[in-house]
Amino acid sequence: MTSPTPAHARISVIGAGPGGLTCARILQRHGIPVTVYDRDTGPHARDQGGTLDLHADNGQIALREAGLLDAFFRLARPEGQEMRRLDASGALTGHLVPEPDELFKPEIDRGQLRDLLLDSLRPGTVRWGRALEGVGGPDDGPRLLHFTDGATVETDLVIGADGASSRVRPAVSPAVPQYAGVSFLEAWFSDVRVRHPEIAELVGRGSAHAADGERAMFAQRNSGDHIRTYLVQRVPADWIGAGGPAADDTEGIRALLLERYAHWGPRLRRMITDNDGPYVHHPIFALPVPHTWRPSPTVTLLGDAAHLMPPLGVGVNLAMLDAGDLALALAHAADLDGALRAYEKTMLPRSVETARALEGRAEDLLSAEEHDLDHDGSGR
Template sequence: MNNLKNKKIAIIGAGPGGLTLARLLQMNGFKVNVYERDTDENARPKGATLDLHEESGLAALRAAGLMDAFMANYRPGADRTRIVDQYGNIVFEDNDTDNREAFRPEIDRGPLQKILLDSLEKNTVIWNSHFISLKPDNNSWLIEFKNGNVVQADIVIAADGANSKIRPYITLIKPFYSGVTVVEGAVYASATTTPNMHALLNGGKIFAMGSEKSLIVSSKGDGSLVFYTGCNTAENWVKESGIDFSDKKQVINWFKQEFSDWDPIWLELFENASTAFIPRPQYCMPLDQTWKSLPNVTMLGDAAHLMPPYAGEGVNMAMLDALELSQCFIDDRFQTTEAAIFAYEKQMLKRASETADMTMQSTKALHAKGALNFLIDIIGGA
């Protein structure tokens, strides 16, 4: 028997990557807990829908035995895509949702989280566990949490996202600024609140491009929508702009000025936004990053290879990381955690570098002249 099964594994972060890994490890007899800073699974609002790809997100769910649950919860038709110009004119439409070769089904984050949580053994996830520090303890770790709890684990896996607190224990390599800042907003009950945009959305996604800017709108299964502007800005624009993003009037004024040559149709989103706007400068890990593998700590998802969202690979990469890491832990060729982690990190870093390169090219192209044609070529050729 693989001696890694005798190890106590702690996963920090209950996102799709961390939960997928926990499921895959438990299926194979590993002892694992997931520690999540949220107080419970409904502690914060869920973002946009996720499109899962055959070779990554869906492959992980298939290995986890969860495809039936997924098929019962995904949103048929939510992958309908409209590419429009800044005046709201539809320039390309992709409604071929029955094309299995291009099958990238959409699922809301909430239902995906529930599928994964329900698949785990009882009390696997320890909520209200805000990570503070790791301390070496012989060949294992003591993990300290904000609530005062201290737990011991033989292996620690960072699945704690873009601002990972565990990553610095592995490498000091930091992300670089991509050149683009996103402003995120949400609208509840979009059918009645923003009827024009709801009609244009048609239950799927809108990609609007023009004047070296983007505006992406995504429907959700609860009748709400989320939207994201993308603009080329200085790295510190959020602070230097002086905008209070919790003040709707200030954000509307910014949008009117920044998107002054866009049709007023888009104002409907900002005037009816239900929550405070969230500015998000977009970062990416260096494409050539590497580090010396450690014997008892590693990372997956954004913690390992943060990148902008403009290739739709984030959640898929995290879930594929979980699949590959679990396979390395299960593989009898690797009799030590160090060997398993080294094998995983080697292939993960190579794959992440290639995907980040593609993502950065896409990020630049979608915020440059000719963005509409670039996007049509990608989606039309999918």
């Protein structure tokens, strides 16, 4: 089959996260039709997670190509770049305070970023409630998208922006994410200035990180007077559920955490005793390094689908940079195959280099050693 021109191709993005939506937005700015499919039933069907920082040298570059950088700065929180380092007693051991005009990596809530991107797309671009089961059809196209509801869609290009458990990835790669040995347990705190003033003072306007070598806490200020805290431990992947208390056993999980953090200071232990609602378990997985795949003229990957890494502050930024590079390659190429080769020639070496630098470094979040706060992991 002759590779079609991008402007006349049926392009399907799987996943309405920051990467997939950024790719769709930039494609539309260049007059290229695109459809995004997402398993969520709607844009607000589930919590989108906490805050993230978009860097000037990757995430912000993509937003500039999307024509959304000014809108991002209107929503972003530059003060969220403040970072505090604490010891296990809760004593401050390091403090990075951003300059008043510092905009290198301001924070924005994930939900706010998603809404910004969604609102920039043409109506009907995203098809909600479409959970992909797999990709079929010949490698040279056309491809068939098989959805879990039994529906199929024929398409010329499949862009896998569907994250760690990508259903697109098997079409080009047999790689499977492996457990990194470290698990996050997320806790929420709402109306913190009134209901949790000690925690609000401890975290400040940005984030705070404490560790003792075996366990850690990472707390992030979100918009709307919210804080999210991530309890980081070296535990089996199934320590919640099959290996321990049930996911909905909040009191049982809390009791176990209080044992494990028994020697920590009382202010930090409030992160365990005072959270609003249940805990959310996030075992950390990563793809093998290096992760590359056999070139296909009809399928490619971006973001975590392509290069799932430990959560050390690069994931969303790389996904959005991938999205911008791919969309621009499609906008400037004569055919789909040429666009994918140009994109992967840039993206794969970059992602392999970054993945090698971060391989095995999920354990860094547990380290009690002093280090440069400006390069502290943020659990994203």
